[in-house]
Amino acid sequence: MKIVSVIGARPEFIKEAPLVKELRKNHEEIIIHTGQHYDYEMSKVFFSDLKIPEPDYNLGIGSGPHGKQTAEMLAKIEDILLKEKPDLVIVSGDTNTTLAGALAASKLNLKLAHIESGMRSFDKSMPEEINRIVADHVSDALFCSTKTAVQNLKREGIAKNVFNVGDVMIDAIKENIGIAEKKSNILKKLKLKSKSYMVATVHRAGNTDDKKNMSAIISAFTESREKIIFPVHPRAEKYIHLYELDKKLKKTNVIVTKPMGYMDMLVLEKNSSKILTDSGGMQKEAYFFKVPCVTLRDTTEWAETVSDGWNLLTGADKSKILNAIKNFSPKGKQHEDYGNGYASKNIARIIDKI
Numbered sequence: 001m002k003i004v005s006v007i008g009a010r011p012e013f014i015k016e017a018p019l020v021k022e023l024r025k026n027h028e029e030i031i032i033h034t035g036q037h038y039d040y041e042m043s044k045v046f047f048s049d050l051k052i053p054e055p056d057y058n059l060g061i062g063s064g065p066h067g068k069q070t071a072e073m074l075a076k077i078e079d080i081l082l083k084e085k086p087d088l089v090i091v092s093g094d095t096n097t098t099l100a101g102a103l104a105a106s107k108l109n110l111k112l113a114h115i116e117s118g119m120r121s122f123d124k125s126m127p128e129e130i131n132r133i134v135a136d137h138v139s140d141a142l143f144c145s146t147k148t149a150v151q152n153l154k155r156e157g158i159a160k161n162v163f164n165v166g167d168v169m170i171d172a173i174k175e176n177i178g179i180a181e182k183k184s185n186i187l188k189k190l191k192l193k194s195k196s197y198m199v200a201t202v203h204r205a206g207n208t209d210d211k212k213n214m215s216a217i218i219s220a221f222t223e224s225r226e227k228i229i230f231p232v233h234p235r236a237e238k239y240i241h242l243y244e245l246d247k248k249l250k251k252t253n254v255i256v257t258k259p260m261g262y263m264d265m266l267v268l269e270k271n272s273s274k275i276l277t278d279s280g281g282m283q284k285e286a287y288f289f290k291v292p293c294v295t296l297r298d299t300t301e302w303a304e305t306v307s308d309g310w311n312l313l314t315g316a317d318k319s320k321i322l323n324a325i326k327n328f329s330p331k332g333k334q335h336e337d338y339g340n341g342y343a344s345k346n347i348a349r350i351i352d353k354i
Contacts, residue, residue: 001027001087003351006077006101008034008061010046011169011281014262015092015115017050018171022348030084034073034097035060045261050176063234066096066127073100081108088351091135092116092168094128094280098135106138115168115347117142118149119280119301126206128280132301141354143347146337148303161354165346166339169281173266173288174341180263187271190229190255198226198325199268200254200276203233207278207296211243213316217296218245220321221276222252228276229268231260274325283311284338294324304337 003023007016016031023029033055037043047054059076061069077100081089089105091098092115105112114135121129136142136158144150145167153162187194200221207213218240221228230249232240240246249256260268266285269275275286278296286293287305298315305311309332314320339346 001351002030002084003027003088003090004030004032004081004084004086005090006032006034006097006104007055007092008036008059008073008097009093009095010037010043011093012095012097013037013043013046013050013052014172014281015168017046017052018168018175018344019090019115019347020052022344023351025348026352030057030086031055032057032077032080032101033059034077034100035062036069036073036095036097049262050172070096070100073097074104077101077104078108081105081110086110088113090115094119094132094135096127096131099131102135102138111141112139113141113143113347113351114139115143116145116149117162118144118146118151118153120149120152121297121299121301123299126204126299128204129301141350143343143350145339145343146304163346163350165350166341166343167284168343168347169284170288170338171341171344172262173285176263177266177270180266181270184263184267186260186264186267190257192227192229192268192271194271195273196227197272198228198274198276199272200228200230201233201279201282202236202277202296204278204297205235207316208233208235208239210316211239214239214243215245216316216318217321218248218254220318220325221254222248223318224322224325225253226325228254229257229272230254231257231265233259274328276321276325287311287334287338290334292328292330294321294328296321304335308332308334308337310334 088111090113091101142162144164150164270289274292276294283302293311295313310330312324312328
């Protein structure tokens with residue numbers, strides 16, 4: 001078959017890496033990169049680190065308001081799909097790229113598969129929640145990471161062609177952690193010893209675009225007095241500067257860096273004592289590495305990490321974050337909720353069949 005994979009943001013690049021190898025065994029694959037993430041640290045380095053083939057189309061959309069960004073993607077993806085006439089379009093996750101790819105395929109009556117289907121935070125104030133719901137409801141094949149995701153879809157009346165295949169990001173971690181540990185010198189570069197620091201990331205609009213939330217999070221980081229490595233997402237950087245929080249971060253326990261490539265980030269996460277984040281992907285990575293995770297949100301779509309006791313939701317509440325930094329110490333048993341590292345093979349096998 002001719003398959004078009006639509007990707008455009010950091011988590012989609014990670015998921016594409018193990019999948020591309022499996023899809024190309026039996027099919028022709030065309031990659032559309034929307035350019036939603038476009039900085040070297042947020043895009044190009046992932047293609048080189050993960051050996052993802054160069055995109056066949058790079059739309060160069062860039063950042064912008066949700067409506068404008070999604071509309072520009074939709075129009076350009078539609079033009080390419082009309083030209084290529086694929087047998088199947090694949091989208092993953094919950095970004096504006098996911099939404100645009102799903103809508104473009106659906107409007108043209110092309111078969112659509114959604115990877116990471118059925119995840120729900122039950123918080124529709126999050127743009128990502130809207131994106132994933134819409135993508136699921138227009139998809140022909142729905143590949144779920146967990147049993148919970150399958151149940152979520154069933155409650156919404158979606159039961160046909162729903163497959164619990166495991167999580168593609170676990171495939172990526174298993175494939176790359178050994179390579180990362182040989183290749184990355186990030187611990188040496190930052191003069192870090194294993195378990196002597198924490199890693200923090202903030203990028204969700206609900207935090208970055210809210211001065212009160214962002215101020216509370218940064219205050220918690222600095223007041224904790226723990227060594228915190230803080231790779232700053234471009235969106236967070238914009239608002240940290242706008243709210244004049246960059247002054248607060250100077251000469252503190254927080255070590256601010258540029259965004260990091262996948263290999264460096266894996267090594268940093270594995271060796272950290274705690275992870276503080278609002279990222280969905282990092283919640284799973286923390287869980288895999290058995291590193292306590294403090295999620296700077298009130299809800300999460302990765303409910304298993306919470307029910308197993310390895311993830312604590314604090315929102316942007318300064319006192320809760322500080323308490324979690326100091327006292328959160330998981331002791332619960334983990335379950336293999338996200339599969340065993342064969343999600344990509346499972347997806348490719350099912351695509352071959354159906």
